[in-house]
Amino acid sequence: QVQLVESGGGLVQAGGSLRLSCAASGRTFSTHAMGWFRQAPGKEREFVARISWSGATYYVSSVKGRFAISRDNAKNSIYLQMNSLKPEDAAVYYCAAGNSGWAGVNPADFGSWGQGTQVTVSS
Numbered sequence: 287q288v289q290l291v292e293s294g295g296g297l298v299q300a301g302g303s304l305r306l307s308c309a310a311s312g313r314t315f316s317t318h319a320m321g322w323f324r325q326a327p328g329k330e331r332e333f334v335a336r337i338s339w340s341g342a343t344y345y346v347s348s349v350k351g352r353f354a355i356s357r358d359n360a361k362n363s364i365y366l367q368m369n370s371l372k373p374e375d376a377a378v379y380y381c382a383a384g385n386s387g388w389a390g391v392n393p394a395d396f397g398s399w400g401q402g403t404q405v406t407v408s409s
Contacts, residue, residue, distance in 0.1 A: 288312040288383045288398040295379060295403030298371055302407075306366040308381030308400060316359040319384030321396055322366045324377035324405075331380070331393055335366060339387035346391070349375070373409045378402040 294306040321336040335345045335355040343355050354367040382396035389395040
């Protein structure tokens with residue numbers, strides 16, 4: 287089991303940027319895929335981005351070109367750089383650790399979750 291702690295959420299105006307961080311502990315980090323999901327009020331949890339153990343990335347189409355996921359294995363951390371934020375990006379963002387080095391977009395592919403960090407985008 288891995289423990290995950292997110293940080294970096296907050297209030298930003300539309301068009302602005304935020305950088306989310308997720309610190310992991312508890313098991314070997316570098317060999318597992320990591321991901322970001324989000325959940326807005328009244329909606330299901332949605333896949334946002336994933337990075338494999340080798341650094342391969344994948345994004346939901348709505349954030350391509352605006353968001354960037356990265357990882358720093360030396361710091362057991364992943365990041366989500368969010369640019370050109372839109373009101374529809376507002377949600378609680380969750381960091382998740384994959385069950386293996388590769389993961390898809392299904393929450394079931396991820397066995398550990400952080401507590402979430404709130405992102406609010408004002409129009």
